[in-house]
Amino acid sequence: MTIQHIDVAYTAVATAENGRDGRVSTDDGKLDVVVNPPKEMGGSGAGTNPEQLFAAGYSACFQGALGVVARQEKADITGSTVTASVSIGRTEAGGFGLEVAISASIPNVDTATAQALVEKAHQVCPYSNATRGNVKVELSAG
Missing domain, CATH: 3.30.300.20 (K homology (KH) domain)
Structure with missing residues (x-):
């Protein structure tokens, strides 16, 4: 499969702390959420x-x-x-x-x-x- 190349119009940047059981936020501050594994996977399900x-x-x-x-x-x-x-x-x-x-x-x-x-x-x-x-x-x- 050939990798497509694009003319970049926008780049979103997000940073995760502590992986699936932590927090994810974007560099512009518009998204800042707690992430937790769902209960079905043994997590608390408290966050997204x-x-x-x-x-x-x-x-x-x-x-x-x-x-x-x-x-x-x-x-x-x-x-x-x-x-x-x-x-x-x-x-x-x-x-x-x-x-x-x-x-x-x-x-x-x-x-x-x-x-x-x-x-x-x-x-x-x-x-x-x-x-x-x-x-x-x-x-x-x-």
Whole structure:
């Protein structure tokens, strides 16, 4: 697989302290959160976790990509939502991996059009491009 090169428009910078059981903040101070492993993984679940942060970023980014595609296709996505579900678990090799399910609700188009828009957005979204070939991503729309 060829690594894509980009013309950088923006760089986000975040720093973690104490890994999955600490704090994450951005250099501009707009994000400063406590992170803790979820109870399902033996943690306190008191703070957010990297999977929730990834799901938040992916869903927002995918919604933006959906907007780009909808404008190109002249489709009405007013009132649409995108939900990203990010799962973590052990891989066969013994490490950890992620799986993602993207679900889009697009009320102003039929199911076939919604699915086509989601498939096209998956080709545009930077998160989808970053995970392609590395992370299982399931898409659904309605």
